[in-house]
Amino acid sequence: MITSGFSYLAILFLISGMIAALEGFGKYRFFSILPGIVILYFVVMLLSTFGLWSKTDSVNTAYSAIKGNLLPAMIFLLLLNGDIRQIMGLGPKMILAFVTASVSIGLGFVVAFLIFGPGLPETAWMTFAALSGSWMGGTANMVAIQGALSIPDSSMGYTLLMDSINYAVWVMLLLAFVPLSPKFNAWTKGNTDLIDRISAKLDATPKTRGKEIDAASLAFLIGAGLAASALAQSLAAFLPVSDFLSGTTWTVLIVTIMGIIGAMTRLERIAGSAELGNVLLYGIVALIASRANFAELTQAPLFILAGFVILGVHGLIMVVVAKIFRLDLFSCGVASLANIGGVASAPILAAAYSRALIPVGVLMAMLGYVIGTGGGLLVGKILSLLV
Secondary structure, X not given: OEOOHHHHHHHHHHHHHHHHXXXXXXXXXXXXXXXXXXXXXXXXHHHHHOOOEOOOHHHHHHHHHHHHHHHHHHHHHHHOOOOHHHHHOOOXXXXXXXXXXXXXXXXXXXXXXXXXXXXXXXXXXXHHHHHHHHHHOOHHHHHHHHHHOOOOHHHHHHHHHHHHHXXXXXXXHHHHOHHHHHHHXXXXXXXXXXXXXXXXXXXXXXXXXXXXXXXXXHHHHHHHHHHHHHHHHHHHOOOOOOOOOOHHHHHXXXXXXXXXXXXXXXXXXXXXXXXXXXXHXXXXXXXXXXXXXXXXXXXXXXXXXXXXXXXXXXXXXXXXXXXXXOOOHHHHHHHHHHHHOHHXXXXXXXXXXXXXHHHHHHHHHHHHHHHHHHHHHHHHHHHHHHO
């Protein structure tokens, strides 16, 4: 049994690196079914269940120090990839589709919690809050909310379970609907001319980001990420706290704003922020999984059923809004998956319509990174009032 904090961290980051490397090779088909981040969570959770490490003072100190300082740095680095000015250039209908997707997902969580809440654990609202951050943005937003609300690591098992099973079914449905696009667009009277023009414009725009990652760029980004983390934590110490707004919550909100601003500066051009941010993401997910175990997943079927109710509410609202505002199936589908699947999935669905539309999927997903944390915290606040 591992009792040293350093050995504990070494094992977790080694496992994270191995799974990330296997996913990057692209040779293993199961990564197309379950993302590496989900596989990592359940592998580490399995090792925790078998008691590979003990919660000694050394291990607890290492966990708190690493997670508390690297979480804000991860948020900052990942947000450097989403220039809000480019995203706003998608046009009003694409933005409407995205906002509708986000709001309908939030409403879905409220409806599902009202239905299933009485039969779920007391911390279920926290599980839903973390998942809402993921389904409005991505895994990074989920991790940010987990830290901001101090959600027990044991509750995150349900979050990842819903995020993998319900998400996988939703992706399959959206891909299956692609051939129905002409009929859907005829029913809603949707027009894709604007989307085609935007995609062509994005493809023609020269890429300003550095082409190669080198030691200098990585060294600078590490320093910038840690500096942003330290500054956000320092500023948070001066802000008032409440039952919902803790010091960590303020830290997450402040560093999110810093990342959004940073993406509009020359920091956005430095190569490696996405890659470095994902390294931290894998490590933080491994840390969270190391405090959970399978014995705690006793109500998994009920959570998964709640996930399908959330998606049902979301899908119904999207169809109604599409009919009223004449949205096309591409806009609705990509907006939905930009929320629920993030940057890993939205471009895939966009490519299923046309490879020329991939940039639109990427930008939509980046908008999810921007609003996911705030949206998830808002859902969490609403659900906490319903307990």
